[in-house]
Amino acid sequence: MKQSPQQERNQKLGQSLVKELNSRHFSACYCPNKEDALQQALALIPDGDSITWGGSDTIRxxxxxxxxxxxxYIVYDRDTVPFESRSDYEKEHYxxxxxxxxxxxxxxxxxxxxIDGTxxxxxxxxxxxxxxxxxxxINKVVKTAEDAMKRVRNVAAPINCQxxxxxxxxxRITGECADCKSPDSICxxxxxLRLCNPKDKIKVIIVGENLGY
Structure with a gap:
């Protein structure tokens, strides 16, 4: 099936990004859709591994x-743990x-x-x-590291607070960062992360679809 112009653009951007990530010692690949990304992720997990995760909508x-x-696998599912006990649970399975x-x-x-609240x-x-x-x-890809931090503060943080x-x-009220010192800040x-150490420890799968915040 012929790719749409959007798909072609995403693929070219994704492939260029993979090269840059690999040059920084990440192990990166591009998948055009979430179905392929799922299979790629599973291929990177050895049988019998213990597994846990963070609060990401994308992986879900x-x-x-x-x-x-x-x-x-041995799965430690943080989502089944009451919020008030989650920190201890995450430390236990760190x-x-x-x-x-x-x-x-x-x-x-x-x-x-x-960004990270805890x-x-x-x-x-x-x-x-x-x-x-x-x-x-692919919606999370921006031009520079400065642009990335702006996205973190003015897109990801307000949406996640909502x-x-x-x-x-x-x-949460205005939709943009106020550089706040609120006790509820998730920032x-x-x-x-500008380099991966040791090499290839972090595997990055860029997906040619909009996912997460």
Whole structure:
């Protein structure tokens, strides 16, 4: 089937981004759709691995969390744990074999940017499980690392505050970052990963569809 102009553009952008990510020692690939991304992610998880994940809508949207629960893995499902106990649960399973997540923005030169309210996702990406799989929709790709951080603060954060429902932050009211110091801020950590260490520890799957925030 012939690709649409949008699909062709996404593929070219995705393939260029893969080269940049690989040059920064990430292990990256491009998948045109979420079905292919799901199969690619599963191929990167060894049988019998212990698996956990962060609060990413993207990994759920492609069916990854459900699929690993059906597979030959040891799954620690944070989503089944009451919110008030979740931090202890995440600490207990911090060194699971495989960690599944997304990020909030990727620059065209291959830098990953994210916000984090509790630090679990940032900590896992920086220093945690030996196998990390990051699923990123093409909608999160921006020109520069500076643009990525702007997206993190003015797109991802306000939307996620709306999603969480009870966050008392200015961005939930106005839709844009106010550089707030609210106790409910989900921007306690704003992280840029410019290099992967050790090499290939973080596998990044760029998906040619809009996914997540």
């Amino acid at each position: 949207a492609i069916g990854l969390t459900q699929k690993v629960k059906e597979g030959n 060194f699971s074999d495989t960690y599944l997540t997304s990020v909030n923005a990727v620059s065209e030169d291959g830098q990953l940017c994210l 630090g679990n996702r940032a900590a896992s990406l920086i220093f945690g499980p030996k196998n990390i799989i990051v699923i990123v929709g 999603r969480f429902g009870n966050a008392k932050t200015p961005c 306690r950590s704003m992280v840029t």
